[in-house]
Amino acid sequence: MAKQPGLMRRKARWYLRAKVPVDLIAFLGRDEIWRSLRTGDHAIATKRFRRARADLDTWLDAQRRRRDAGERLAGELPRLVNTWFHEHERRAAHADFDLAGELLRSAQAEAGLDLADLLDDGAGETLQAAVEQVLLANGWPARAHTVGSISTRKTKVADGEIPAALQGLVRRALAEMARRRLDRLQGKPNGGYDPMFNGSVPAVQPVANGQDTTGGLTVGELIKKFRAEKEPHQSAKLRSDYTMLYEVIGDLWGDGTPARAITRAHCRQVKTLFEALPSNAKKRLRGKTLSQAAKHAEAHGIAPMNPKTANQHLARLSSMLGWAMQEEFLDRNPAAKLQVAAPEADPRHARLPLTIDQLKEVFDAPLYTGCQNDQNGYNRPGPKVVRRGRFWIPLICTFAGLRMGEACQLGVDDVTTEHGVDVILVRPDAEAGTRLKTEYALREVPIHPELIRCGFLDHVAAMRKRGEARLFPELRRDSDGSYAGHFQRWANRLLKSCGAKGDRQTFHSLRHSFTDALRRAGATGEVIDGMLGWRRGNMRDRYGSGPWILMLADVMQRVEYPGLDLSHLYVR
Numbered sequence: 001m002a003k004q005p006g007l008m009r010r011k012a013r014w015y016l017r018a019k020v021p022v023d024l025i026a027f028l029g030r031d032e033i034w035r036s037l038r039t040g041d042h043a044i045a046t047k048r049f050r051r052a053r054a055d056l057d058t059w060l061d062a063q064r065r066r067r068d069a070g071e072r073l074a075g076e077l078p079r080l081v082n083t084w085f086h087e088h089e090r091r092a093a094h095a096d097f098d099l100a101g102e103l104l105r106s107a108q109a110e111a112g113l114d115l116a117d118l119l120d121d122g123a124g125e126t127l128q129a130a131v132e133q134v135l136l137a138n139g140w141p142a143r144a145h146t147v148g149s150i151s152t153r154k155t156k157v158a159d160g161e162i163p164a165a166l167q168g169l170v171r172r173a174l175a176e177m178a179r180r181r182l183d184r185l186q187g188k189p190n191g192g193y194d195p196m197f198n199g200s201v202p203a204v205q206p207v208a209n210g211q212d213t214t215g216g217l218t219v220g221e222l223i224k225k226f227r228a229e230k231e232p233h234q235s236a237k238l239r240s241d242y243t244m245l246y247e248v249i250g251d252l253w254g255d256g257t258p259a260r261a262i263t264r265a266h267c268r269q270v271k272t273l274f275e276a277l278p279s280n281a282k283k284r285l286r287g288k289t290l291s292q293a294a295k296h297a298e299a300h301g302i303a304p305m306n307p308k309t310a311n312q313h314l315a316r317l318s319s320m321l322g323w324a325m326q327e328e329f330l331d332r333n334p335a336a337k338l339q340v341a342a343p344e345a346d347p348r349h350a351r352l353p354l355t356i357d358q359l360k361e362v363f364d365a366p367l368y369t370g371c372q373n374d375q376n377g378y379n380r381p382g383p384k385v386v387r388r389g390r391f392w393i394p395l396i397c398t399f400a401g402l403r404m405g406e407a408c409q410l411g412v413d414d415v416t417t418e419h420g421v422d423v424i425l426v427r428p429d430a431e432a433g434t435r436l437k438t439e440y441a442l443r444e445v446p447i448h449p450e451l452i453r454c455g456f457l458d459h460v461a462a463m464r465k466r467g468e469a470r471l472f473p474e475l476r477r478d479s480d481g482s483y484a485g486h487f488q489r490w491a492n493r494l495l496k497s498c499g500a501k502g503d504r505q506t507f508h509s510l511r512h513s514f515t516d517a518l519r520r521a522g523a524t525g526e527v528i529d530g531m532l533g534w535r536r537g538n539m540r541d542r543y544g545s546g547p548w549i550l551m552l553a554d555v556m557q558r559v560e561y562p563g564l565d566l567s568h569l570y571v572r
Helices: 020-029 040-098 101-119 124-137 163-187 219-233 234-253 264-276 290-301 305-327 356-363 391-398 405-410 450-452 455-465 482-497 509-520 525-532 546-558
Strands: 007-010 013-019 033-037 415-418 421-426 441-444
Touching: 007 040, 013 040, 013 455, 013 525, 020 040, 020 264, 020 415, 033 040, 040 124, 040 290, 124 482, 219 234, 219 305, 234 264, 234 290, 234 305, 264 290, 264 305, 264 415, 391 450, 391 455, 391 482, 391 509, 405 482, 421 546, 441 525, 441 546, 450 455, 509 525
Parallel strands: none
Antiparallel strands: 007 013, 013 033, 415 421, 421 441
16 A cells, blocks of 8 residues: 555544645744544545645645735835725715714714724724724735635734734824814814825835735636636637636635735645546536535545546636736736646557447448438338438548537538548638637548448538538537537437447547548558647648648548448438
8 A cells, every 4th residue: 555645643543744844934833734634544534635735735825925914014004004094084075075963063073082082092893993994905805714814803914913003003093084084074174183194195015025915806806807808709618617617716715815815725726626526516416516516525435527627627727827827917827737647548448449340230220221210210210311410420420530529510611622622621610609629620621432422412512502501400509509419419329229339439439430440541640630630740731731632532532441331321
């Protein structure tokens, strides 16, 4: 059993043991930290250790901010209080302007009593409320908070006592307010009494570490700006994925947290959550927040999402914070290159292509030889061969290697002739709302002779004559905006109904079958990448190139599936 560094056993309990970073030893007064994992079971302790380690990192970052906040606060007290004073005075003067009669006399008496209390070191509740207002106005949350908290009931700043100097300055500000208000209410000239509050507000002083973490946008405001700029250009599926990320961030960090206070430890919190969160958590664990779902899954042994999926969520986090850095809302991207460690791919679990025998089962099924209809009756023998999306898309994926989503969203104008070669253009269309999986998916795929013999170009011509924009107009988008969502569920039922689906085979296996066929045809790696839309050098630069298309067409002529007979589908 591999030993986890920092995982220690004391008597019947497991603990996290960690050294205090050198820069915090003097501040915390210790050089080691122990955290109980509250279990005697090693397997459970190992699972809890990762979360406890991330929580400890977050806590240590909070202690640094606590230390730095005290230093920064001490240097900025006069400016903070002065800024708050002048803003308060501006509003108060406006509120007192129309007072008259009994209301005016009552206000004069109130102002006099306030001043007397302040000069006699009284007005404790008023003073504390004013201190909290000063803190809140300058970026510290005035309520309990998990990181860098200010507990206003105990008048603490970042878990450290408020400097007496702050209370003294706020008391001076309140006394000056009371004097000026009394003068206003009595109709006297208002020249000011305390020289600290005469003139303009002092300029902001540079922060010791060069970064003012309390200014700028909050996390909630940052998300709002990011959504406003990005969502008009995102698919419904991508918007849904980002919405999940926003929920995680809001849950873990709080929408009111200053964006510049986000650290690598905050981002590791997100990583830890996605490491534990199961797939489809919102549906499987209804009524729970994503944080609660992750804890529930960990406690009950529910398998987490695939590491590849978790890393996609972390990539979106990095993308959002990278955008914020470019927009100068942040000075750095604390989520850069943050990833879940993915186990090495096991070749025993890799997806397999469909064999020739399995392809025969698919294309000899009732859908292709005669069925009742291409809806619920697609797998029951009958008199009809309905040549719509369910008929054509398996053939296209087998003989052109398109991804299911690429085939489902094809438009009539995506089938054309380039340099004398009939081709399928795999491309995005902003007006039609169609997108590609990656930037490298943009490509031309020559149409295989077998598709032409089966009447594919006739189907394109028929759709064009009907005035249709899409080749398969009967396919509808799902809630994520994808044409492939509903089709995918049906496609795997098709394979299962005709006995062509194995444990490691799905509809996507048709693309693997096409890849094998390309290799049998002697295609180079460069041609295979070009046909399938994989990354290889400057492949995008070849889009529309005559010699390139002719080379692909020559290879496509040699692609075959020995033993697969589709003559029953040929157009007579």
